[in-house]
Amino acid sequence: MKALGSRFSFCAGFVVGTFTLYVFLRQVCFERTLSAQQASSSDQLHDHQLEEERTIWKKDRSALFNLKHPHHTDEDSSLADELYKKVRILCWVMTGPNNLEKKARHVKSTWSRHCNVVVFMSSVDDPDFPTVGLGTKEGRDQLYWKTIRAFHYAYEHHSNEADWFLKADDDTYVIVDNLRWVLSNHTPEEPIYFGRRFKPYTKQGYMSGGAGYVLSKEALRRFVEGFKSKLCTHTTSVEDLAMGQCMEKVGVLAGDSRDTVHRETFHPFVPEQHLTAKFPKSFWYWSYCYYPISEGPNCCSDVSVSFHYVDASHMYLLEYYTYHLRAFGYRYRYQPPTPLGYNIEQSSSRAAAEEKKELTSQEKGQGEGDDPSRTDKRQGVDPPPAAGKDPPAVPSGK
Amino acid sequence: MTGPKSLESRTKHIRETWAKRCNKVPCMSSVETDFPTVKLNVSEGRENLYWKTIRAFQYIHQHHLDEADWFLKADDDTFAVVENLRYTLCRYDPLKPLYLGRRFTPFISQGYMSGGAGYVLSKEALRRFVEGFDTGKCTHFSTIEDMALGKCMETMKVEPADSRDSKRRQTFHPYPPDYDLIRQFPRSRPWYLIYDHYPPTGVDCQSSVRSDALKRA
Numbered sequence: 277m278k279a280l281g282s283r284f285s286f287c288a289g290f291v292v293g294t295f296t297l298y299v300f301l302r303q304v305c306f307e308r309t310l311s312a313q314q315a316s317s318s319d320q321l322h323d324h325q326l327e328e329e330r331t332i333w334k335k336d337r338s339a340l341f342n343l344k345h346p347h348h349t350d351e352d353s354s355l356a357d358e359l360y361k362k363v364r365i366l367c368w369v370m371t372g373p374n375n376l377e378k379k380a381r382h383v384k385s386t387w388s389r390h391c392n393v394v395v396f397m398s399s400v401d402d403p404d405f406p407t408v409g410l411g412t413k414e415g416r417d418q419l420y421w422k423t424i425r426a427f428h429y430a431y432e433h434h435s436n437e438a439d440w441f442l443k444a445d446d447d448t449y450v451i452v453d454n455l456r457w458v459l460s461n462h463t464p465e466e467p468i469y470f471g472r473r474f475k476p477y478t479k480q481g482y483m484s485g486g487a488g489y490v491l492s493k494e495a496l497r498r499f500v501e502g503f504k505s506k507l508c509t510h511t512t513s514v515e516d517l518a519m520g521q522c523m524e525k526v527g528v529l530a531g532d533s534r535d536t537v538h539r540e541t542f543h544p545f546v547p548e549q550h551l552t553a554k555f556p557k558s559f560w561y562w563s564y565c566y567y568p569i570s571e572g573p574n575c576c577s578d579v580s581v582s583f584h585y586v587d588a589s590h591m592y593l594l595e596y597y598t599y600h601l602r603a604f605g606y607r608y609r610y611q612p613p614t615p616l617g618y619n620i621e622q623s624s625s626r627a628a629a630e631e632k633k634e635l636t637s638q639e640k641g642q643g644e645g646d647d648p649s650r651t652d653k654r655q656g657v658d659p660p661p662a663a664g665k666d667p668p669a670v671p672s673g674k
Numbered sequence: 675m676t677g678p679k680s681l682e683s684r685t686k687h688i689r690e691t692w693a694k695r696c697n698k699v700p701c702m703s704s705v706e707t708d709f710p711t712v713k714l715n716v717s718e719g720r721e722n723l724y725w726k727t728i729r730a731f732q733y734i735h736q737h738h739l740d741e742a743d744w745f746l747k748a749d750d751d752t753f754a755v756v757e758n759l760r761y762t763l764c765r766y767d768p769l770k771p772l773y774l775g776r777r778f779t780p781f782i783s784q785g786y787m788s789g790g791a792g793y794v795l796s797k798e799a800l801r802r803f804v805e806g807f808d809t810g811k812c813t814h815f816s817t818i819e820d821m822a823l824g825k826c827m828e829t830m831k832v833e834p835a836d837s838r839d840s841k842r843r844q845t846f847h848p849y850p851p852d853y854d855l856i857r858q859f860p861r862s863r864p865w866y867l868i869y870d871h872y873p874p875t876g877v878d879c880q881s882s883v884r885s886d887a888l889k890r891a
Binding site: 588589590592593596601603604605606 | 755756757758760761851852855856
C-alpha cells in the first residue's frame with residue numbers, strides 16, 4: 277500500500293513538473309519568436325521607409341534636395357508645379373538631437389516633402405538624418421543663437437538654390453504650396469518677410485516664431501550683413517522678437533500675409549484652437565496680434581500656410597485633410613486669384629485634353645465618378661473671382 | 675442617436691456642423707427636451723441601444739417616410755461628410771431593399787454594418803425593417819444593435835451594398851482618421867480589420883469620401 281502511494285505521488289509530481297516546465301518554456305519561446313517577428317517587421321518597415329525616401333530626396337551636404345514635386349497619380353498639379361519651379365523655398369527646421377525620432381522624422385515624412393530644399397538644424401551634426409550641427413547647446417535660451425547660425429548657414433551654402441528661406445519648428449505644420457501662393461506676387465529681391473504678425477515691442481511688428489516665418493533672399497542678405505556690420509547682435513534669446521528687431525534695423529519690411537479677404541494664413545496654434553477655443557480676454561494673444569482677430573471659421577484662410585504645436589500624429593492627419601479629404605460636388609468656394617504672370621492658358625489646354633480622356637474612361641463604370649482631376653482642373657481654368665473686383669489684392673506690407 | 679447627458683457636449687456640435695447638410699435631422703433621445711429631441715419610450719444605456727434603434731426607425735417610418743429617400747443612423751460621436759454620402763448613394767436606387775455602411779463579416783452570413791461608423795437604409799429597407807417588427811419576423815433578440823439590425827435585414831431580404839469608392843477604398847470608418855492613417859509598428863490586427871468583409875487595399879486604405887466615428891472628450 278505504502279509503495280503504491282509513494283509511486284503514485286512520484287508519478288503525479290513528475291507529471292506536474294513536466295507540465296509546468298513545458299508551459300514555461302513555451303511562453304519563453306513564444307515571446308522570443310514574437311520579438312524576433314516584431315524586430316524583422318520593424319526592419320522591413322524601416323527599409324521600406326528608406327526606399328521611399330531615396331525616391332523623394334537627394335541627400336547632399338546635410339541638406340535634402342527634393343527630386344520632384346510630390347503629387348499623386350492622376351492628379352493635375354500643373355499650377356502647383358509651375359509655382360514650385362518659380363518660387364523656390366528652402367525650409368529649415370529647428371530641431372535637436374532628442375527630437376529627431378519624436379518630431380523631426382514626421383516633418384520629414386509629411387510637409388517638408390513639398391519644399392525645394394530642406395535642412396534640419398540641430399546643435400549636433402548627424403550625417404544620417406541628416407542634420408546640421410550649429411555648434412550651440414540645446415534649450416529655449418539658445419533659440420536665437422540657433423536661428424542666427426541657421427540663417428548664416430543657409431546663406432553661405434544654399435543662397436543660389438532657393439529664393440525664399442522659411443524657418444519652422446519641428447512642431448510646425450506648413451502647407452508649402454499655399455506659402456508659394458502668398459509669396460508669388462513678390463520677388464526675392466524685395467527686402468520683405470512674412471509670417472503671423474505681432475505688434476508689441478517693435479514699430480512695424482514682428483513675426484511669431486512658432487507659426488514660422490519666411491525671408492526673401494534680399495532680407496536674408498541684409499540679415500547676414502547686419503551681423504557683419506554689428507547693426508544686429510544677439511540682443512535677447514526671445515528669438516522671434518530679436519529677429520523682428522533686426523529686420524527693422526536693416527530695413528526689411530514686415531509683410532501682410534493675409535489672403536484677399538483678410539483672413540490670417542500663419543497660425544500660432546493648432547486649427548482646433550483657432551476654430552473652437554474661446555481664448556479668455558486676458559490671454560496675451562489678444563493684445564499681440566497686429567491685425568484684428570476673428571474667432572470661428574473665419575479665423576483661418578482656406579489657403580492657410582502654417583499651424584503650430586502640431587504633434588506627430590497630427591502631422592499625418594493634416595496632410596490627409598489638406599491633400600486628400602474633401603466634400604464631393606464642390607469647386608473650392610474660395611478661388612484665390614491666380615498669381616500674375618502665371619500661365620493659365622497652358623493649364624487650361626491641358627485640362628481640356630485630360631477632360632476628353634476622363635470622359636472616355638468614365639464610360640467604364642458609373643462609380644468612376646470619383647474624379648478628383650476634373651474638379652481640381654477647373655481651378656486653373658477659372659478667371660479670378662468676381663469677389664476680387666479690385667485688382668487681385670496683392671498681400672503687401674503696410 | 676443621443677441621450678439627455680450628451681446633448682450639450684456632443685449633439686449640439688453635430689447640429690452646428692455636419693447635420694446642417696442633411697435634409698432632415700431628428701435627434702433621438704429617451705426624453706423630450708427643447709433641444710429638440712424625439713422622445714423614444716426607452717431608457718438610457720448601452721443595453722438599450724437596439725430598442726432605441728427600433729423605436730427610432732419606427733418613429734421615422736411613421737412621421738418622415740416620404741420626406742427622404744435614404745435614412746442615415748449616426749451616433750452623437752460620428753462625423754459624416756454628407757455630400758460624400760450622397761455621392762456614394764447616388765448610384766443606388768432607394769426603392770430597392772439596400773443598406774450601406776462599413777461591412778463586417780462575423781455572426782451574420784450576409785454580414786452586417788458597423789454601428790459606430792453609421793449606416794444608411796434605403797426607403798424600401800426601412801419599410802421592410804418596420805414590417806419585420808410588425809409581423810414578428812424580427813425581434814429584439816440581442817442588445818448588440820448593429821449585429822441585431824443586420825440579422826433583421828437578412829431576414830427581411832435587405833441586401834448589404836458596397837460603400838467603397840471606385841478604387842475599392844473604405845468610406846465608412848469605425849474609428850477616427852488617425853487610427854489608420856499613421857504607419858504604426860506591427861501590432862496584432864485590430865478587431866475591426868479582422869471583422870472587415872472586403873479585403874484591405876493596403877497603403878491607400880482611406881478614401882477621401884468618408885463618414886466616421888470621432889471620439890471627442
